[in-house]
Amino acid sequence: MGTTLSGFGHYVPDMVVTNAELETRLGLSAGWIERRTGVIARRYAGDGETLCHFAVKAGRMALQSAGIDPAEIGLVLLATSTPDHLLPPTSPLVAHHLGLACGTLDMAGACSGFVYALALADSFCRTQNKSVLVIAANILSRRLNFEDRASAVLFADAAGAVVVTPVDEPHRGVLGLDLVSDGSAYDFIGIPAGGSAAPFGEGTTITDTRMAMRDGKGLFIKAVAAMAGCAQTALSRANLQINAVDYVAAHQANTRMVELVAATLGVDPCKLVGSISAYGNSSAATIPLSLSMKHQQRQLTSGETVLMTAAGAGLSAGAIVMRL
Known part of the structure; x- marks a missing residue:
C-alpha cells in the first residue's frame, strides 16, 4: 500500500501589511525588508479570527479538493505554534467544525511541524487504511515583538492543508x-x-x-x-x-x-x-x-x-x- 496527496487547501486573512507600513513603524529605510528577506507583503489575522478559524477554512478546502467522504478521515493532525489555548488542544474543535469525529492531535513542531505531521500521516494511512487531514496554521502576528526587528519583519499568518489518502500502488x-x-x-x-x-x-x-x-x-x-x-x-x-x-x-x-x-x-x-x-x-x-x-x-x-x-x-x- 502507498499514499498520495489527494486534496490541497489554504487560507490567508484579508489584512495585507506592506513593507512600507512596517518600515515606517520600525524606522527602517525604504526597501530594507525586501532586500534582506525577499518579503514584499504579509497577511495578519483580523479581529475575531482564531487559529481554529484558519484551520477550518484550509481543512474544508482540502477536503473539497479531495472529494472525499468525511467518514474516510481517520485522523486530523494540526501543526501549530499558536493554538487557541494552551489547554485544551485546538484540533478537536477544528474536527468538530468540519463534521469529523475521528482522532485528532496538535503538533508543536514549529517551522518543521508540517513535515513531521506528514510523516506521521503517511504511516497512519499505510497501517490503518484511512485518510488523514493534515493542517498547518499559525497566527504569528499576535506573538510579534516590534522591538525585535529581525522577527517582526518576517512573520505572518496563514494556514495550509493536505489530505493524505491510501492507494494500492506501494511506490507512491x-x-x-x-x-x-x-x-x-x-x-x-x-x-x-x-x-x-x-x-x-x-x-x-x-x-x-x-x-x-x-x-x-x-x-x-x-x-x-x-x-x-x-x-x-x-x-x-x-x-x-x-x-x-x-x-x-x-x-x-x-x-x-x-x-x-x-x-x-x-x-x-x-x-x-x-x-x-x-x-x-x-x-x-x-x-x-x-x-x-x-x-x-x-x-x-x-x-x-x-x-x-x-x-x-x-x-x-x-x-x-x-x-x-
Missing part, C-alpha cells in the same frame, strides 16, 4: 524521509513565558509573551545546513537524484535561506514552489500554503515527485521525498 507516498534535531540551538528563537519553566504570573511582561530571536545569524546558518542535509539524506533513502524531483517546497523562512538550500542541493530554480514574497513566513504553514497555491495554478498530478524540507525553532528539521 513517502519514498525517503529524514528527521533531526539540534538542541544546542534550543533558545535561538522562542517565546520566553507561558510554559511550565516560566509560567504566567504577576511579574510577566508583555515582552515575555512575544517572540524573541536571540541569535538570528546562528539560526540561519544551522537551519540552512539542516534543511539541505535532511533533503540530501531523504533523496538518498529514496534512491533519487535531485534532477528526478518535479517540485521542491522548502520552508519559506526568507528568500536568502531558500536560495542557499536550493544552491546546495543543485535545484533548478524553476522547480521551486514558494509563497514568501506575498505572504511572509507563517512557520509550519508555508509548505502546504505553497503547495496549495501551486495546485491552484497547475494541478499537481499522479506520478510527480515533491521534495519538502524545513527547519525551525528547537532546532528541529526534516525532509520528505513524496511521489504523488
Whole structure:
C-alpha cells in the first residue's frame, strides 16, 4: 500500500501589511525588508479570527479538493505554534467544525511541524487504511515583538492543508524521509513565558509573551545546513537524484535561506514552489500554503515527485521525498 496527496487547501486573512507600513513603524529605510528577506507583503489575522478559524477554512478546502467522504478521515493532525489555548488542544474543535469525529492531535513542531505531521500521516494511512487531514496554521502576528526587528519583519499568518489518502500502488507516498534535531540551538528563537519553566504570573511582561530571536545569524546558518542535509539524506533513502524531483517546497523562512538550500542541493530554480514574497513566513504553514497555491495554478498530478524540507525553532528539521 502507498499514499498520495489527494486534496490541497489554504487560507490567508484579508489584512495585507506592506513593507512600507512596517518600515515606517520600525524606522527602517525604504526597501530594507525586501532586500534582506525577499518579503514584499504579509497577511495578519483580523479581529475575531482564531487559529481554529484558519484551520477550518484550509481543512474544508482540502477536503473539497479531495472529494472525499468525511467518514474516510481517520485522523486530523494540526501543526501549530499558536493554538487557541494552551489547554485544551485546538484540533478537536477544528474536527468538530468540519463534521469529523475521528482522532485528532496538535503538533508543536514549529517551522518543521508540517513535515513531521506528514510523516506521521503517511504511516497512519499505510497501517490503518484511512485518510488523514493534515493542517498547518499559525497566527504569528499576535506573538510579534516590534522591538525585535529581525522577527517582526518576517512573520505572518496563514494556514495550509493536505489530505493524505491510501492507494494500492506501494511506490507512491513517502519514498525517503529524514528527521533531526539540534538542541544546542534550543533558545535561538522562542517565546520566553507561558510554559511550565516560566509560567504566567504577576511579574510577566508583555515582552515575555512575544517572540524573541536571540541569535538570528546562528539560526540561519544551522537551519540552512539542516534543511539541505535532511533533503540530501531523504533523496538518498529514496534512491533519487535531485534532477528526478518535479517540485521542491522548502520552508519559506526568507528568500536568502531558500536560495542557499536550493544552491546546495543543485535545484533548478524553476522547480521551486514558494509563497514568501506575498505572504511572509507563517512557520509550519508555508509548505502546504505553497503547495496549495501551486495546485491552484497547475494541478499537481499522479506520478510527480515533491521534495519538502524545513527547519525551525528547537532546532528541529526534516525532509520528505513524496511521489504523488
